[in-house]
Amino acid sequence: MQRTARLESWIASYGNDHRNPVNHAIHMVCIPLIVFSSLGLLNWIPAHLTLLNHAVGFGDLGMVLLLAFFARHDLRLALLALPFAALMVVGARYLPPLAHLAIFAAAWIAQFFGHGLWEKNRPSLMSNLVSLFVAPAFLLDGLMSGRTVKQSWED
Numbered sequence: 671m672q673r674t675a676r677l678e679s680w681i682a683s684y685g686n687d688h689r690n691p692v693n694h695a696i697h698m699v700c701i702p703l704i705v706f707s708s709l710g711l712l713n714w715i716p717a718h719l720t721l722l723n724h725a726v727g728f729g730d731l732g733m734v735l736l737l738a739f740f741a742r743h744d745l746r747l748a749l750l751a752l753p754f755a756a757l758m759v760v761g762a763r764y765l766p767p768l769a770h771l772a773i774f775a776a777a778w779i780a781q782f783f784g785h786g787l788w789e790k791n792r793p794s795l796m797s798n799l800v801s802l803f804v805a806p807a808f809l810l811d812g813l814m815s816g817r818t819v820k821q822s823w824e825d
Contacts, residue, residue: 677743680804681811687794688808693784698812700777700784701805702754707777709733709762710770733759739803740810750810 688694709729719726733755740748762770785793794801 707774
């Protein structure tokens with residue numbers, strides 16, 4: 671399955687909102703931290719689901735939704751995300767909820783500073799909530815394409 675035109679458009683738009691190399695670098699660190707801490711926070715919600723004798727939490731379901739979004743728009747992207755997703759899902763179970771909350775808050779604050787101080791624009795999330803799913807896709811797309819921060823800045 672090839673990438674959808676819609677995802678291509680979202681990634682291009684997201685890239686245009688993240689052209690400063692400092693802000694871009696902040697996002698490369700903070701987006702995975704936000705995904706990771708979101709999983710941990712979602713797992714804080716009590717769930718009594720079992721699949722193949724394995725407890726399934728809301729964090730697991732959240733990651734399934736993210737991977738489904740990727741697969742719907744670009745199967746290669748979903749496959750690239752799979753090992754990262756597995757590490758995050760397993761790792762998120764080992765930190766206490768307050769640690770996830772601290773990581774989540776610090777990462778969002780850093781990104782807002784990146785936009786305010788270096789990018790001088792509003793975060794993409796302010797105009798399009800789908801950016802919550804596009805942001806990790808943008809990072810993975812950079813891994814697949816070999817795009818660097820410098821290249822993004824110079825484009």
